[in-house]
Amino acid sequence: MSDPLFSNKNLKLLTEPLGKSNPITVQVLGICSALAVTAQLKPALVMTLSVIAVLALSNVIISLLRNTIPNRIRIIVQLVIIASLVILVDQILKAFVYDVSKQLSVFVGLIITNCIIMGRLEAFALGNRPWQSFLDGVGNAAGYGWILIVVGFVRELFGSGSIYGYRVIPDSWYMTNGGFYENNGMMILPPMALITVGIIIWIQRSRNRELIEN
Amino acid sequence: MEFLKKFFERTEPYVEKGARFHWLHSVHNGFFTFLFVPKTTSASGTHIHDYLDLKRTMTIVVLALVPALLFGIYNTGFQHFKAIGELESSGFMQLFFYGLLKVLPIIIVSYITGLGIEFIFAQIRGHEINEGFLVSGMLIPLIMPVETPLWMIAISTAFAVILGKEVFGGTGMNIWNPSLLARAFLFFAYPSQMSGNSVWVALGKNDQAIDSFTGATPMADAAAGNINFSPADAFFGFIPGSVGETSTLAIILGAILLIVTGIGSWKIMLSTVAGGVAMGIVLNIFAGTNIYMALPFWQHLIIGGFAFGAIFMATDPVSAAQTEKGKWIYGFLTGILAILIRVLNPAYPEGMMLAILIMNTFAPTIDYYVVQGHIKRRMKKVKISV
Numbered sequence: 001m002s003d004p005l006f007s008n009k010n011l012k013l014l015t016e017p018l019g020k021s022n023p024i025t026v027q028v029l030g031i032c033s034a035l036a037v038t039a040q041l042k043p044a045l046v047m048t049l050s051v052i053a054v055l056a057l058s059n060v061i062i063s064l065l066r067n068t069i070p071n072r073i074r075i076i077v078q079l080v081i082i083a084s085l086v087i088l089v090d091q092i093l094k095a096f097v098y099d100v101s102k103q104l105s106v107f108v109g110l111i112i113t114n115c116i117i118m119g120r121l122e123a124f125a126l127g128n129r130p131w132q133s134f135l136d137g138v139g140n141a142a143g144y145g146w147i148l149i150v151v152g153f154v155r156e157l158f159g160s161g162s163i164y165g166y167r168v169i170p171d172s173w174y175m176t177n178g179g180f181y182e183n184n185g186m187m188i189l190p191p192m193a194l195i196t197v198g199i200i201i202w203i204q205r206s207r208n209r210e211l212i213e214n
Numbered sequence: 215m216e217f218l219k220k221f222f223e224r225t226e227p228y229v230e231k232g233a234r235f236h237w238l239h240s241v242h243n244g245f246f247t248f249l250f251v252p253k254t255t256s257a258s259g260t261h262i263h264d265y266l267d268l269k270r271t272m273t274i275v276v277l278a279l280v281p282a283l284l285f286g287i288y289n290t291g292f293q294h295f296k297a298i299g300e301l302e303s304s305g306f307m308q309l310f311f312y313g314l315l316k317v318l319p320i321i322i323v324s325y326i327t328g329l330g331i332e333f334i335f336a337q338i339r340g341h342e343i344n345e346g347f348l349v350s351g352m353l354i355p356l357i358m359p360v361e362t363p364l365w366m367i368a369i370s371t372a373f374a375v376i377l378g379k380e381v382f383g384g385t386g387m388n389i390w391n392p393s394l395l396a397r398a399f400l401f402f403a404y405p406s407q408m409s410g411n412s413v414w415v416a417l418g419k420n421d422q423a424i425d426s427f428t429g430a431t432p433m434a435d436a437a438a439g440n441i442n443f444s445p446a447d448a449f450f451g452f453i454p455g456s457v458g459e460t461s462t463l464a465i466i467l468g469a470i471l472l473i474v475t476g477i478g479s480w481k482i483m484l485s486t487v488a489g490g491v492a493m494g495i496v497l498n499i500f501a502g503t504n505i506y507m508a509l510p511f512w513q514h515l516i517i518g519g520f521a522f523g524a525i526f527m528a529t530d531p532v533s534a535a536q537t538e539k540g541k542w543i544y545g546f547l548t549g550i551l552a553i554l555i556r557v558l559n560p561a562y563p564e565g566m567m568l569a570i571l572i573m574n575t576f577a578p579t580i581d582y583y584v585v586q587g588h589i590k591r592r593m594k595k596v597k598i599s600v
């Protein structure tokens with residue numbers, strides 16, 4: 001009650017999901033969308049923002065309602081709230097960034113089924129106050145998001161030779177123009193996203209040994 | 215040799231624990247035991263060892279690869295001078311040295327990248343350097359098209375060694391054959407460099423190919439519906455293809471060495487060939503008007519990478535099936551899949567690589583069921599006395 005807004009405990013809710021309890025690399029949730037939308041940086045970024053919005057808001061709403069939701073129908077209530085928020089996000093994307101929305105296609109709608117969101121509602125929002133739930137939502141979605149952005153960056157750079165749609169590898173380097181370079185076609189394919197996520201997990205665990213399972 | 219031995223013995227104190235160059239200890243140990251028989255003896259467990267340790271095994275496989283390598287070098291020159299129409303006016307040595315200049319850089323790049331990574335990992339993890347890469351480093355150049363850019367060789371080698379081997383725990387722990395993984399990586403990452411008609415024959419920028427030159431491999435031709443290779447050429451290896459895979463004869467020489475020394479499993483080799491033949495016959499029966507399907511079944515064995523894969527790739531003792539019955543199943547399915555993919559899937563001109571990788575994946579499953587079947591059979595004989 002008397003906790004200041006940004007007490008250490010609250011800040012931890014925000015920062016821990018970025019590293020030690022990262023939803024993708026540690027809890028291994030939300031992998032499907034991480035593979036699907038990361039061929040380029042832009043969709044990965046938009047996906048990240050959408051998930052942050054949906055997760056933070058639904059966490060707050062559930063947290064506000066947590067004492068009035070009958071326990072037996074809580075899942076369906078959560079789904080209704082997530083679904084409404086996702087539709088909202090989808091409409092906003094369609095209105096303002098139509099091309100990206102097309103690229104993301106069904107995956108915006110599939111945010112509903114993203115296990116991270118359901119998981120946080122169940123595990124956190126149902127038992128905590130709105131402000132803490134908000135921080136937890138932002139933290140987890142950001143933890144999910146930075147992985148997406150890193151993977152998107154790597155895949156776009158090596159797969160298409162560009163970053164955020166801007167060419168960074170000079171045209172004259174390409175073999176078709178007499179150079180020596182060629183884009184890595186495998187980076188565009190989903191397996192390489194999985195491998196990139198795997199490498200991130202590998203790096204994280206070799207730096208932080210307590211995460212290694214026995 | 216004596217001064218080499220002295221050098222290693224004298225430098226030994228410098229790499230001991232706590233000494234200044236301790237960080238080089240696995241490199242030191244790796245070279246020392248590569249040149250000389252290790253002087254350490256077992257402290258526990260098994261005390262009687264076969265003289266045939268991992269290093270000697272690997273050396274024999276490399277020896278078995280030499281005929282294919284030499285012929286591959288020669289064939290690289292042969293195809294080049296044939297393409298520019300100067301075959302008659304060029305001597306044997308000219309052909310050979312042209313090929314050597316093309317192939318040697320690939321071998322060097324493959325070894326430097328792969329061994330460099332192995333050394334670094336051994337150093338970080340503090341264990342001995344494994345010799346597994348001695349063979350992989352030789353296999354990789356032999357299964358690449360000769361015109362593959364060197365940096366691609368380096369990337370694919372690094373990919374195969376790091377993600378195919380080191381993440382699983384190093385030599386002996388890998389699920390897939392590392393050298394095939396390198397090739398598969400290139401195949402999917404840079405398809406324009408791994409297939410088509412322009413990558414199999416070395417042509418300089420200023421070389422003018424003769425009019426009748428296409429550069430297509432027999433399989434590319436066959437997939438396009440015209441068979442134009444003579445079985446003799448394919449058997450002796452005067453056809454375009456990856457560096458070491460063309461000459462079935464050279465590969466058989468290697469196979470003999472592997473079988474005689476007992477290092478390669480003859481069961482896998484034989485069953486792979488049997489699988490290929492069986493599938494070839496089935497395709498022949500149902501061929502109809504399809505020219506590729508009607509290709510006599512035995513000719514499948516001498517074109518493309520089938521022979522090379524069956525002898526040197528499928529028999530990799532780590533990634534193949536381990537049980538004796540499992541080896542028959544594993545090899546037979548590899549042969550069937552290779553021909554099946556080759557003939558019926560237009561997207562992949564050669565099926566051997568994919569077939570072996572698929573079967574590598576299933577090898578542990580095959581072994582599991584063989585062992586379970588064995589247990590079940592034996593359990594029936596067990597009399598339970600109450």
